[in-house]
Amino acid sequence: MGAGAFIQLVVTQATMLRRNVGFWLSSIIMAALSMAVFGWLFNPDTQPFDLALVDEDRTEASQSLMQAFDGLENVELKRGSQEDELESLEGGDRGAVVIVPSGFGADLGEGAASLVVYYDNSNPIRIGYVTSTVDAVVDNYNASVVGQTNAVTVDKQAVDTDNVRFIDFLTPGMVGMMIMWVNLGVGFLLVTWREQGILRRLGVTPLRPGSLIASQAVSFALISLTQTVIILGMGRLVFDVEVAGSYLWLALTVLLGVLAMLSVGYVIASLLKSVTSVNAVINLVAFPMIFLGGSYFPLDTPPVLNPLVNAIPLTHLNDALREVVNHSGGLGDLWLSWTVLAAWIVGGFVLSMRLFRWQ
Structure with missing residues (x-):
């Protein structure tokens, strides 16, 4: 043919x-x-995600900030060391890791403290939900506890993972x-x-x-x-x-x-x-x-x-x-x-x- x-x-x-x-x-x-x-x-907005909290400062101020994350909807809080939690994030077992660095309390006294949020960059839909959740907690903490806007800022760091x-x-x-x-x-x-x-x-x-x-x-x-x-x-x-x-x-x-x-x-x-x-x-x-x-x-x-x-x-x-x-x-x-x-x-x-x- x-x-x-x-x-x-x-x-x-x-x-x-x-x-x-x-x-x-x-x-x-x-x-x-x-x-x-x-x-x-299995929409990320309807499914809980694991949020790890790491307190490197261990002061009254950092503990107060940690407590501000209690009671969040659709969030399961985890606590551990920075190394372990970042490893869990890279393995796809955490949606984000919030780290309060050493010196946070002293910096807060000067009105210029910050925390670091590492989030899973493999899930574009969830990124906004995760970061906005952390932003909301910090904004509420600044307003109700510190009484000063932007006293605590958030440094957001994307982490590439193999999470599917x-x-x-x-x-x-x-x-x-x-x-x-x-x-x-x-x-x-x-x-x-x-x-x-x-x-x-x-x-x-x-x-x-x-x-x-x-x-x-x-x-x-x-x-x-x-x-x-x-x-x-x-x-x-x-x-x-x-x-x-x-x-x-x-x-x-x-x-x-x-x-x-x-x-x-x-x-x-x-x-x-x-x-x-x-x-x-x-x-x-x-x-x-x-x-x-x-x-x-x-x-x-x-x-x-x-x-x-x-x-x-x-x-x-x-x-x-x-x-x-x-x-x-x-x-x-x-x-x-x-x-x-x-x-x-x-x-x-x-x-x-x-x-x-x-x-």
Whole structure:
């Protein structure tokens, strides 16, 4: 088949898919609703954060300031040494660390005291909430205890951490789940065409099964890339989720995920004859993958399930997506997941080509 004919076949496939809007739009809606619900449930403004207090001065004045933080809503106060609390902050276990330096009491007597706030810079949405909470406490302390505006000032220091918010973790998982649903659906599509006689009519043309599969793969890849842009765009605009890594690695990961899920869908379509049975098997395959593949929550499965978890393609698709989006992962971090996805692609397409039938 020439390049022009193949492009025309891809356009035809894409047009047929576009007419069936519900086929791919439903996965976007599912992912968007999941992000909205879980994003609200785990909103930083509704979830408590740990605020560590470190008193290096140990005077009556510093103790008075420490007491001003008591009773804050959505704040869990921690106390410890500066070294331990800063280490906890860098590990993502603290939202901020307030340090009252040595000499605070003497400086306050001269009307020029300050404290230092180290805050987690990895959570853009929470930064404003954390810093404004500390500012409010200090302003109230200046007004009610000291009786002098700006007697105590706040020195704010951002700390870069590897802390990943739940919504940061969830967003790549929603992309992976969406890729799974859409591309497994090729099995439903092929069997529908077989029942309607479309495949039989295509079978009497010079079109080869490989050309049909390749054109569908391109069409589904374009749809999945578009959906990925939509979901990541929603995450960026609504929840400030940033893609930390390379967009090239992200696109390649999406492409491998598309091909891996398509290969599974083709095998299902090649083995089953009716739309009803295909639909049942797709659901039987998809729902366990969603939960065992870690789309919604970090995996904590019993050891007996680890071989299954490590074998399914969605696990490695989600892992690779999170490496790129959350951790700026490179080839050294992605090769294992890519290798497993490639194995599914090769095995699935070889098997489906052997089993493929036009009618």
